[in-house]
Amino acid sequence: MNNLGNCTKATILLVDDHALVRAGIRSLIDQLNDFVVIAEASDPVEALAWVAQRVPDIVVTDITMGSHSGLDLVRRLREQHPQMAIVILSMHASEELVTEALRLGASAYLLKEAAPAELEIALQAIRRNETYLSPAVSTKMIERFLRAPVVAVNPLDALTTRQLQVLTMIAGRKGTKEIAFELDLSEKTVAAHRAQIMERLGVRDIVGLVLLAVRHGLVSAGE
Structure with a gap:
C-alpha cells in the first residue's frame, strides 16, 4: 500500500462464495472516494487466477468458502505479493482463526455483523499501513493476552x-x-568465558556481573 498516492484510488478484489454478499460489499465500497472494486471471485482458485493477470492493492476475502480456505488464500497471496493488503471479512470470531489470519499476514479482520461504516474505517487504516480488528475481535484478543501466563525472561x-x-x-x-585452579582450566580460558558472559548478558564490567548474579538469585548479596 506504500505506493498509493493521496489521490489514487486503491484497487480491490472481492472474494466470497456468495454473490449477494459480494454485491453488498461492492455497493458499500462504491460509495467511498478512495477505493474501487476492480474484480470479484467466488473462491480462492478464481482469485489467484485473477491476481495472476492483475494485482490489486487490497483483497477482501471470506475465511470459509465451501471446501476452500480463505486462510490458504492469505498465505499464497502473501508469498506471491508481500506488499498486498488483505482484509478478512468473516462471520467467525474465534481467537484461533484471528490469530492464524494475522500470523499469515492479514491486514485487517472484520466481522460480517459489523456496522457498514466499519469497512471504510478498516480500509482507511490499511491505506495508512495500519492493522485493523473489529472491536469484538480485538476485545477477544486482549482477553486472550490477559489470560496468557506471564513468562519471566531470565538472562x-x-x-x-x-x-x-x-x-x-x-x-x-x-x-x-x-577460578582456573578450581575448575581445572587455564587462566586464558577463564578470561574467554568471562568475555563471553559479558557479551551475552550485555554487561561491561565485573560489578555489573555481580549485581546481575545477585538480582537473579545466582548468589546472595552477602556472598
Whole structure:
C-alpha cells in the first residue's frame, strides 16, 4: 500500500462464495472516494487466477468458502505479493482463526455483523499501513493476552553450564587464578568465558556481573 498516492484510488478484489454478499460489499465500497472494486471471485482458485493477470492493492476475502480456505488464500497471496493488503471479512470470531489470519499476514479482520461504516474505517487504516480488528475481535484478543501466563525472561538462561559456574565464582569474588585452579582450566580460558558472559548478558564490567548474579538469585548479596 506504500505506493498509493493521496489521490489514487486503491484497487480491490472481492472474494466470497456468495454473490449477494459480494454485491453488498461492492455497493458499500462504491460509495467511498478512495477505493474501487476492480474484480470479484467466488473462491480462492478464481482469485489467484485473477491476481495472476492483475494485482490489486487490497483483497477482501471470506475465511470459509465451501471446501476452500480463505486462510490458504492469505498465505499464497502473501508469498506471491508481500506488499498486498488483505482484509478478512468473516462471520467467525474465534481467537484461533484471528490469530492464524494475522500470523499469515492479514491486514485487517472484520466481522460480517459489523456496522457498514466499519469497512471504510478498516480500509482507511490499511491505506495508512495500519492493522485493523473489529472491536469484538480485538476485545477477544486482549482477553486472550490477559489470560496468557506471564513468562519471566531470565538472562542467565543464555549461558552454558560452564559459564554459569564461572559467573557464580566471579560473583563470589574469586579471581581468575582461583577460578582456573578450581575448575581445572587455564587462566586464558577463564578470561574467554568471562568475555563471553559479558557479551551475552550485555554487561561491561565485573560489578555489573555481580549485581546481575545477585538480582537473579545466582548468589546472595552477602556472598
